[in-house]
Amino acid sequence: MLSRRALLRNAAALAAASACPARAEAPLRVLKLQRKTIEVAGRPASVYAIAGADGEEGFTANVGGRFRVRVENALDEPSLVHWHGLAPPWRQDGVPEISGPAIPPGGAADYDFPLGFGGTYYMHSHYGLQEQLLFAAPLIVKDPRRFAQRQEIVVMLADFSFASPQEIYAGLVATGSRHGASRMKMRMGKEAAARKTAAPDLNDVAYDAFLANERTIDAPDVIPVEAGGRILLRLVNSASMSNFRVDLGALDGSLVAVDGQDVVPVTGRSFPIAVAQRLDILVDLPKGARAFPICFVLEGERRQAAVILSAPGAPIEKLPQAAAEPAAALDLALESQLRAASPLAARKADRTIPIDLTGDMARYVWSIDNRVWNDRTPPYDVKAGERVELALTNKTMMSHPMHLHGHRFQVIEIDGTRFAGALRDTVLVPPGKRVVIAFDADNPGRWAFHCHLLYHAQAGMFASLRYV
Structure with missing residues (x-):
């Protein structure tokens, strides 16, 4: 790190x-x-x-x-x-x-x-x-013009299994999402299987550990800070399959950017972060020799990872393996509140492409518009210079963080309500929800567009857009 x-x-x-x-x-x-x-x-x-x-x-x-x-x-x-x-x-x-x-x-x-x-x-x-x-x-x-007087702290989140990725994927394909990876869960322990049963539509894989800066909560990364210091947290969810809720504990934070793009600040102590998303959060620490855990709780469960911000002389207490309460499944409550600091220029769309997120959980087949990706799958064609809207409707029972390569897009509609939302490169589309994103076709080529859950993309929820 x-x-x-x-x-x-x-x-x-x-x-x-x-x-x-x-x-x-x-x-x-x-x-x-x-x-x-x-x-x-x-x-x-x-x-x-x-x-x-x-x-x-x-x-x-x-x-x-x-x-x-x-x-x-x-x-x-x-x-x-x-x-x-x-x-x-x-x-x-x-x-x-x-x-x-x-x-x-x-x-x-x-x-x-x-x-x-x-x-x-x-x-x-x-x-x-x-x-x-x-x-x-x-x-x-x-x-250099922004946040120059703040200590920057980068935190990379990850999910980890001692099983190989090939073994995980084979287990999912063999038994399906809802009941799937049962073999994996058996080898990972009865407790993991019980957690999975409680939330069948969350967390396909029962992981051995969740990491923040490559460390488990048993031995978290302790990051030196100044007493009363001013901090910029750069949080990156680089996990393969796991969404989290950020818990700032006793600290108040100001969310100032998502996916690298500035938003009108939102204050709080808890923020959702889906796979492949990033959050920039400003935190001003109180004076005194104190330590401040920043926890990342797996959605739907109590398991967590953490880092600790520690002022000189602060006592470091052992952190609990589990949060006090399970983290709620990620939704679009925050997304609907976010507003881009510098939105796309007002412009009527030249092209709107309806896109259904589809799949068969029992067979562990994931698709876009009922097409399972292969290297012969035709791209969605647009034209250079167009304002393009992608209307994403999730027809499955699992959330999908959808990532468009090579472009920043703006979230402009959730379930029929239009607004000038955040600029992003990855947006979460929960089950049954419709999210519309807009981008300008200003970077010619053929660009990947896919669910960023690793095994969903591998199982076919992958497409491309093309223009010259």
Whole structure:
């Protein structure tokens, strides 16, 4: 993860770079795809990593600069990285079979495009089921004019299983979503099976652990802060299948951005975060030697992960494995309140595409407009320059976080009510709900559009849009 020291070091380097003449070319930075071992619940676990030259994971740059990166694959298998939330040229988007070929073992690929807008993003593998094994890292594009006097803290959320992703997926396919992964649940323990039975339409997979910055709640990441410090929390849900509710505990927070895009601030102590979404939350800490847990509670359950913000001299108490109450399933209550700080220009849609989210839970088949994705599935065609609306209706009994590559879109309607909602790249569509999003076709190419639940996408809830 990006430590505070690394963030400060990167900021200093970027400030020095910004003092160079405008004609100076941005340095080429190397990201290496490799394996590493972490400890989960007292056991070693082999996972993936995206490491920079200094060993720190992730990437930080300033808005207005360039994303000039070489990805080197040090793995013994192919891979490809997607820059989630950015708007690169189509061929640099990192999606096999759509934007370009996978990087073979020992191979490399170069990327070079402008960073036109700031925010909290992340990078992750888009190859097979690699994402399940923590194959993700922060991608932070800073705007030096904003929040310069705040300590930035990046938190990456993940779900973890000691079973292989292939074993998890095979179990789901063999037995279906509602009763599925029963074999997986048996091998993960009776308690996990009981949790699953209580919420059959949430949480397809009974995970062994939930992580915040690669640590379980037994040994959470304790992050040094100043007493009375001013904090910017950059929260990234890089989990494969798990939505959470953020619990700030005794702290009041101001939500100022979602998916990297500014919103009219919303204050609170609890915020939903679906798979692949990001939240920027401002927190002002009280004075004194105190520690402040920030918890992430799995929707529909009490299991949680956490980090602890600790002022000098603060006593650190052991955190409970479970929250006091189960987290409510994520809904659209907050989404309907959010308003973009800089909405899309007012304009009538040139094209509206109705899209049904479909599937068969019993057979674990997921689809879009009843089409199960394969590399011959025709794209949705639009035209360059159009204002496009996608009217998403969820015909299934599970929520789907839908992600459009290469564009920022605006949430403009929920169940028939129009409003100038948040700009996003990933929106949650709960069962039975209709959500309309709008975007401008200003980045030509063929772009993936899919459910960001890993095994739903793998099972067919995947499509593409195309224009030149």
